[in-house]
Amino acid sequence: MTNILSVDAPIGNGWRIDEGVRAAAIAEHRIETLRDDLALKKITDFAAALCDAPIALVSIVELSRQTFLSRTGLGPSETPRETSFCAHAMVEDDIMVVPDARLDPRFADNPLVTGELGIRFYAGVPLVSEAGIPLGSLCVIAREPRDGLTDFQRQGLKVLADDVLNRLSDSRASAISRATIADSESRFRTLADSMPQMVWSTLPDGFHDYYNARWYEFTGMPAGSTDGDGWNDIFHPEDQARAWGVWRQSLETGEPYQIEYRLRHRDGTYRWTLGRALPMTDRAGKITRWIGTCTDIHEQKLASEEREVVAQELSHRIKNIFAVIAGLITFAARSRPEFRPIAEDLRHRVTALGRAHDFVRPHSAKSRPDVAQTSLHGLLDALFLPYQAVDAARISVGGADVPIDDRSATPLALLFHELATNATKYGALSNDLGSVTVTSLIDGSDIVLVWQEDGGPKVRQPETLGFGAQLIDLSASRQLGGTVVHDWAEDGLRVVVEVSRAALSRG
Secondary structure: OHHHEEEEEEOOOOOEEOHHHHHHHHHHOOHHHHOOOHHHHHHHHHHHHHOOOOEEEEEEEOOOEEEEEEEEOOOOOEEEHHHOOHHHHOOOOOOEEEOOHHHOOOOOOOHHHHOOOOOOEEEEEEEEOOOOOEEEEEEEEEOOOOOOOOHHHHHHHHHHHHHHHHHHHHHHHHHHHHHHHHHHHHHHHHHHHHOOOEEEEEOOOOOEEEEOHHHHHHHOOOOOOOOEOHHHHHEOHHHHHHHHHHHHHHHHHOOOEEEEEEEEOOOOOEEEEEEEEEEEEOOOOOEEEEEEEEEEOHHHHHHHHHHHHHHHHHHHHHHHHHHHHHHHHHHHHHHOHHHHHHHHHHHHHHHHHHHHHHHHOOOOOOOOOOOOOOEHHHHHHHHHHHHOOOOOOOEEEEEOOOEOOHHHHHHHHHHHHHHHHHHHHOOHHHOOOOEEEEEEEEEOOEEEEEEEEEOOOOOOOOOOOOHHHHHHHHHHHHHOOOEEEEEEEOOEEEEEEEEEHHHHOOO
């Protein structure tokens, strides 16, 4: 204990102790919160019985007083420090025993000895923190002199003193834990209230017990009115059952929660909202809480629906144009029978272009073609129909067929539609002799797609890249995450596209 002795306050045996250090230690242990603690009262009761003494105390010595956290057989809850026996006991290495205070020069004139209390016998066990800082003493007091303590009593008092220190340590740990939790909760609430999203949390069973300020601002609901299951009442009636179903599924499986629904605004209107939630788990993987957000997506939802309407209308008009052109070709061929084979071939090409249009325009879930292409070769065969000759295939597809999904179909169709269009204008399909071979190869986890033109006019690399080349690069690198390389050989363009298999199909 000599490491904390200093030159501030004198004590009875001539040592001095840094009271600033001790005051900090006492505050750190949150000792004041243990005053009249029931567990400590049991300790002083037992100490008094063990030593057959009328008084037992748990005393904490402060700068100007000693405070009794627990007392048996004594009325006052504190006394001045200058009269404290425990101020001396706490700096001892072992139990301090005073057989007769009247004969001890340290205490002979002490008011607690000469006055009404009449202390004669005192025995105190030092209470020292883990850092070696003396805090006070567990003591027993009698009003008549005694020879001392038995070995059994000394051992028992030390055990009880250890229990007191454990209680003080537990109090400190609990206080620190409570302070940490309170600080963490305060930070969370401050962060949540500063977010533009509505933030909420639930217990593991889904009981909603917290919403941030933004939630109440958006909904106009009184604080606490949407706790528990009350949140579902402000969903649009048509969305309530669906929202409940998705939420129950997440609670049962622990899967992330995500759903779009209409939430009633404070002005009475319903606005589209994106709800998300993730579970918080402990080290054992058990869910301890759900943290969720609600994001107002009303404007984005309306804009998306408007774009969908425009896209469908535009697609409808374009397909009508193909149908009108095909009809005009058929009508013209009726008056010129000698052109009927050519007209029939041209009509098939126009009709196939209309079918291919469904693959090269962006789609939503509603506008996607009824017959989905689930393989690379299936998509390419449908896409290349307008460019095939009646008597022979101008574009052949070979190699390994691989599955594709809705995510990759559009960029693939855009890419190969652009290559076929360019080949028709400038490359191998611009004359009657040229042809194109498309080969798909599996290279580990990647797919290599090779576009090879043969028999067309000599080609050369353009000085500048037009929109078509940019579209090819956008489809291959940006949307599919792959690479595209052009080889402008004189005998025919060669394009190599490399993408991962995962980019073509989620499966």
